[in-house]
Amino acid sequence: MADRYNVLVIGGGGREHAIIWVLSKSSKVNKLYCLPGNAGITQLAHCQNIAATDIDGILAFLDEHKDINYVVVAPDDPLAMGLVDILNQKGYMTFGPKKDAAIIESSKAYAKSLMKKYNIPTADYEIFDNYDKAIKYLKTAKYPLVVKADGLALGKGVIICQDFDTAQTAVQDMIIDKKFGASGNKVVIEEFIKGFEVSVLAFTDGQTLVTMPPSQDHKRVFDQDLGPNTGGMGTFAPSPKFTKQMQDYAYHNIFMPTIKALQAENRSFSGVIFFGLIIDGDDIKVLEYNARFGDPEAQSVLPLLKTDLFEIFLAINEKRLDKINIEWSEDCAVCVVMASGGYPGHYQKGYPIDIGALDDNILLFHAGTAIKDNKIVTNGGRVLGVTAIAQDLLSARESAYKNIQKINFIDKHFRKDIGIK
Numbered sequence: 001m002a003d004r005y006n007v008l009v010i011g012g013g014g015r016e017h018a019i020i021w022v023l024s025k026s027s028k029v030n031k032l033y034c035l036p037g038n039a040g041i042t043q044l045a046h047c048q049n050i051a052a053t054d055i056d057g058i059l060a061f062l063d064e065h066k067d068i069n070y071v072v073v074a075p076d077d078p079l080a081m082g083l084v085d086i087l088n089q090k091g092y093m094t095f096g097p098k099k100d101a102a103i104i105e106s107s108k109a110y111a112k113s114l115m116k117k118y119n120i121p122t123a124d125y126e127i128f129d130n131y132d133k134a135i136k137y138l139k140t141a142k143y144p145l146v147v148k149a150d151g152l153a154l155g156k157g158v159i160i161c162q163d164f165d166t167a168q169t170a171v172q173d174m175i176i177d178k179k180f181g182a183s184g185n186k187v188v189i190e191e192f193i194k195g196f197e198v199s200v201l202a203f204t205d206g207q208t209l210v211t212m213p214p215s216q217d218h219k220r221v222f223d224q225d226l227g228p229n230t231g232g233m234g235t236f237a238p239s240p241k242f243t244k245q246m247q248d249y250a251y252h253n254i255f256m257p258t259i260k261a262l263q264a265e266n267r268s269f270s271g272v273i274f275f276g277l278i279i280d281g282d283d284i285k286v287l288e289y290n291a292r293f294g295d296p297e298a299q300s301v302l303p304l305l306k307t308d309l310f311e312i313f314l315a316i317n318e319k320r321l322d323k324i325n326i327e328w329s330e331d332c333a334v335c336v337v338m339a340s341g342g343y344p345g346h347y348q349k350g351y352p353i354d355i356g357a358l359d360d361n362i363l364l365f366h367a368g369t370a371i372k373d374n375k376i377v378t379n380g381g382r383v384l385g386v387t388a389i390a391q392d393l394l395s396a397r398e399s400a401y402k403n404i405q406k407i408n409f410i411d412k413h414f415r416k417d418i419g420i421k
């Protein structure tokens with residue numbers, strides 16, 4: 001085992017910037033690399049423009065950089081493609097679940113059947129790969145309901161339908177018109193559950209599970225949860241609405257049963273598992289699983305971590321997560337995402353970003369940014385995440401919004417209500 005590690009992180013968004021920022025403080029980490037990275041990550045890691053899904057490109061990069069001895073696979077797509085399995089076969093130590101465990105995110109149909117088999121609370125559902133059968137079901141179903149593409153769809157494959165016409169269009173888009181590619185070959189149609197959503201991320205080595213502070217995401221693009229779904233427009237942590245009692249219930253009825261179910265199915269999960277929960281009074285159900293850190297959940301949760309993140313990674317690799325004490329700050333964090341106007345639809349790239357002097361309690365996590373002619377420019381839908389740390393949520397929120405005024409680019413868009421709910 002090495003004393004210090006040269007770590008490659010796969011991905012190039014705000015989540016990866018947060019992971020790299022935390023890893024850069026680890027006494028166990030010597031040098032950091034990131035593929036493809038972004039303008040902010042280049043300040044902490046050697047980046048090269050190789051996509052997170054370009055498996056051959058990643059392997060060629062590793063061949064050229066023989067000092068790398070640990071790889072963190074952060075995004076959903078390469079996890080679903082089995083990048084961890086491929087790297088393990090080549091002898092690399094890795095962080096992230098193997099393909100057969102990452103299926104809890106890459107197939108919603110699989111996740112639902114796992115929950116049904118092991119009595120893990122979730123909304124009632126039906127699965128269809130045949131258009132006519134789905135439409136027949138929709139004709140007598142109760143509305144509202146939710147139509148979900150089975151596979152990964154950049155957060156866009158979940159349609160809340162108030163009536164038959166919307167549901168019929170969603171199913172047609174997925175199964176017939178292939179608007180979500182192969183991800184929509186199969187659809188899950190599930191009961192709509194009202195309530196508030198909480199994201200609980202947890203470290204697990206397949207046996208022990210340690211949760212992180214609960215956070216809340218804001219998925220719609222406009223204030224008051226209006227407009228289309230995005231990857232996430234802002235988060236805060238910890239969520240005061242997720243009480244200790246809820247946490248205990250979820251630990252015994254959702255979190256550990258999921259880990260044990262995956263073990264029983266020979267799909268032992270190693271890495272970060274993300275429980276998307278919906279809570280209505282005392283009723284807590286799983287909306288979705290993700291097989292990774294959330295984005296932008298990581299940008300508000302990881303800054304609160306006091307324990308060395310890389311030590312946690314190693315404990316997970318060595319299946320001794322039960323032996324380490326993971327500590328969190330008592331502070332609160334609010335992350336507000338600055339996006340390109342038009343996102344999640346069409347938007348322009350390449351606008352210069354001006355960043356003024358930010359307060360000391362601010363962490364600026366880059367997402368869609370690049371360097372052009374020595375200037376930082378916009379290069380994606382979600383551009384930056386402004387995370388403020390303070391003793392309470394209200395102060396963190398005020399601080400994030402005060403500092404966001406010092407960052408400017410053409411067509412910038414951000415929600416004004418992050419942290420209110």
Ligand code: GLY
Pocket residue numbers: 155217231232290293294295296297
């Ligand atoms: N913020 C939701 C996700 O990472 O999928």
